[in-house]
Amino acid sequence: MAQDTLITDPALLSVLQAAAHARHQSLAILDLLEEYHTRDQSASSADEGVLERQLALSKQQKVLNAHLARLRGLNRQAILGVRTTKQETGEARQEIDSLHLQLQNLYYEQRHLRGEITGCEDYDHRINHLPMxxxxxxxxxxxxxxxxxxxxxxxxxxxxxxxxxxxxxxxxxxxxxxxxxxxxxxxxxxxxxxxxxxxxxxxxxxxxxxxxxxxxxxxxxxxxxxx
Structure with missing residues (x-):
């Protein structure tokens, strides 16, 4: 998939993998339910193999619940990671803004000093007129x-x-x-x-x-x- 080539973060890849497993398991349960429904229509007795089907379906649901639990855990970790990232990003942004302000101050100071240097260089000092x-x-x-x-x-x-x-x-x-x-x-x-x-x-x-x-x-x- 195109998104697999775009996403390289291990945490996000784990979420996508868990979501894919949960999706596959959900599709497997749907296929199983459809299969049981087809059997029920063709079976002579409605109670034939009901217990067996319930056990198999319960087993598949447990597997799905496990995938969903893992997915929820990863989602919780992702949310906490996003919050941490936002906080770190905010702190980094404040630091960048502070550095940018310092850079601007240095730029203004540099421009002021260059103007002073130019003024000193162009100043017609008395020493230039001393008959030395x-x-x-x-x-x-x-x-x-x-x-x-x-x-x-x-x-x-x-x-x-x-x-x-x-x-x-x-x-x-x-x-x-x-x-x-x-x-x-x-x-x-x-x-x-x-x-x-x-x-x-x-x-x-x-x-x-x-x-x-x-x-x-x-x-x-x-x-x-x-x-």
């Missing part, structure tokens, strides 16, 4: 970083740039202090020159007064001599 030494020049000056990763190389370049800028800042501070000292010195010299200018003007003013006194005296003497 080119990579080739840095590697030429620091050959120990020839095999460093891009991340470590970038950190090394930033640290080198930081040290260089610190050195430049220290140099600038020294130059500022030197400039302040020179400005202070120049201011002092300007004040000293201004003082000397004042003294010189006073001295020149005194010389002019003396010259005028001598000129007046000379004019007076010349006038007296002419009289």
């Amino acid at each position: 030494v080119p990579v080739e020049d840095f590697l030429a000056a620091h050959p120990a970083h020839q095999h460093s990763s891009e991340h470590d190389l970038t950190i090394a370049r930033i640290q080198d740039e930081h040290r260089a800028r610190q050195a430049l800042e220290e140099q600038r501070q020294r130059l500022v202090k030197k400039k302040e000292a020179l400005v202070k010195e120049t201011t002092g010299k300007k004040e000293e020159l201004a003082k000397l200018d004042g003294d010189m003007e006073k001295w020149l003013g005194g010389q002019e007064t003396v010259r005028r006194v001598f000129e007046a005296r000379e004019k007076k003497m010349v006038a007296q001599a002419s009289t």
Whole structure:
């Protein structure tokens, strides 16, 4: 039969086998009853072989009852198996739903992280605009970083740039202090020159007064001599 090739479960095959036995036994009883009915019609006496037929029929019915009992037992087991299978299926479905939900959450998290990664990769960081030494020049000056990763190389370049800028800042501070000292010195010299200018003007003013006194005296003497 086609269903025999489709059904492979041992429990279901046992049910089908028991059902087939019960069916065959039922058909055998029907055949026996038909045979007895035919004999009764042809027999001269209605009571002829009645006891024998009842015994044979009772024996066949016992066999049928045994098949039916086995069939009911298998049917009960099948029902319990179906209930167990439904419960296991429900639990498995819940687990699958939970795993599916976790998978969806992981998918959303993955999509979010990819978006964050893309945003980080496209972010115009200030480091891209730092006037650092080119990579080739840095590697030429620091050959120990020839095999460093891009991340470590970038950190090394930033640290080198930081040290260089610190050195430049220290140099600038020294130059500022030197400039302040020179400005202070120049201011002092300007004040000293201004003082000397004042003294010189006073001295020149005194010389002019003396010259005028001598000129007046000379004019007076010349006038007296002419009289």
